[in-house]
Amino acid sequence: MRLNYVYRIYPDTNQTDQLNEWLETCRVSYNYALRELKDWIASRKCPIDRCNLKSEYIMAADYPFPGYHQQQNNLPKAKKDFPRLKSVPSQVLQTNIRTHISHFY
Numbered sequence: 001m002r003l004n005y006v007y008r009i010y011p012d013t014n015q016t017d018q019l020n021e022w023l024e025t026c027r028v029s030y031n032y033a034l035r036e037l038k039d040w041i042a043s044r045k046c047p048i049d050r051c052n053l054k055s056e057y058i059m060a061a062d063y064p065f066p067g068y069h070q071q072q073n074n075l076p077k078a079k080k081d082f083p084r085l086k087s088v089p090s091q092v093l094q095t096n097i098r099t100h101i102s103h104f105y
Helices: 013-042 068-073 075-081 083-087 090-104
Strands: none
Touching (some): 013 083, 013 090, 075 083, 075 090
16 A cells, blocks of 8 residues: 655745746756657658658667666766756656656657
8 A cells, every 4th residue: 555645835935936947947858858759769760761851850870769767867968068957856857757758658
């Protein structure tokens, strides 16, 4: 049996602003990870000799599948490129990626 607890919080204005910033960062990272996955799938839908180059985004054939572990391992590099990600706890970003992978399938 699993027990769940629900807690009501009453954040002040500064905490509300920080939570909203975290939610916006999670939204952006979720959409980026989802777009990477969709681009990978779209680039493998048609044979390479028959794809319309104007409408199909072709990723390199050796580009690895952007699954959960691949995207999770790219988070430290992404934090260097996008300092905004450093403000959100790592566990939140990892859960965010895991959520998008589980909802996609």
